[in-house]
Amino acid sequence: MKYLNICIDIDGTITDPYFWLERVANHFWLTVNYDEFIQYEFHKVLKISEMEYDKFYEEHKLEYHSEDILRNSVVEVINELYNYNNIYFVSARDKSLEMLTLSYLKNNNISFDGLSVLGSHYKVNEAKKLKCDIFIEDNLNNALNLSEAGFKVLLINTTYNQGELNENIKRTYNWIQILSEVKTLIYSNNAV
Numbered sequence: 001m002k003y004l005n006i007c008i009d010i011d012g013t014i015t016d017p018y019f020w021l022e023r024v025a026n027h028f029w030l031t032v033n034y035d036e037f038i039q040y041e042f043h044k045v046l047k048i049s050e051m052e053y054d055k056f057y058e059e060h061k062l063e064y065h066s067e068d069i070l071r072n073s074v075v076e077v078i079n080e081l082y083n084y085n086n087i088y089f090v091s092a093r094d095k096s097l098e099m100l101t102l103s104y105l106k107n108n109n110i111s112f113d114g115l116s117v118l119g120s121h122y123k124v125n126e127a128k129k130l131k132c133d134i135f136i137e138d139n140l141n142n143a144l145n146l147s148e149a150g151f152k153v154l155l156i157n158t159t160y161n162q163g164e165l166n167e168n169i170k171r172t173y174n175w176i177q178i179l180s181e182v183k184t185l186i187y188s189n190n191a192v
């Protein structure tokens with residue numbers, strides 16, 4: 001039996017956002033000041049122009065995204081959840097990254113039921129389409145949009161997603177805690 005439809009973001013949620021920032025910084029021969037990683041706009045953190053960042057991203061997205069580092073315990077936790085839930089990845093990545101993302105998930109032995117690459121940060125319609133029960137995200141704006149539309153969100157803690165949350169969002173700190181939160185939700189939904 002499948003209990004929940006779980007939607008999961010990719011960048012910064014299953015992958016390590018600090019690794020990506022380091023990668024970009026190395027490319028531009030810059031040093032990362034982590035105190036400034038309080039916003040999810042890499043060009044602002046590294047004080048380069050948006051155009052420079054976009055050009056870099058277009059040129060290197062295939063190479064660098066294929067080398068993304070996963071957060072601790074992601075594979076074990078998602079594969080366990082997959083046994084009794086539907087797992088849908090929902091990413092703002094653009095369509096040009098669809099095949100690479102599919103291969104990346106498969107090469108890392110992550111089990112899942114679907115992948116949506118939206119090319120946009122707006123995820124509410126996709127969450128509705130997938131009848132999402134819980135959304136796992138690292139982006140505060142996405143979390144707020146989704147929660148205001150009535151979806152439960154687990155926000156994985158980062159330096160750039162600090163801020164006030166509402167009752168539909170719970171801040172979590174790692175994937176082991178996410179597993180336990182999802183199990184708690186399943187138990188409470190099925191309590192007699």
Ligand SMILES: [Mg+2]
Nearest residue numbers: 009011012138
């Ligand atoms: Mg993300």
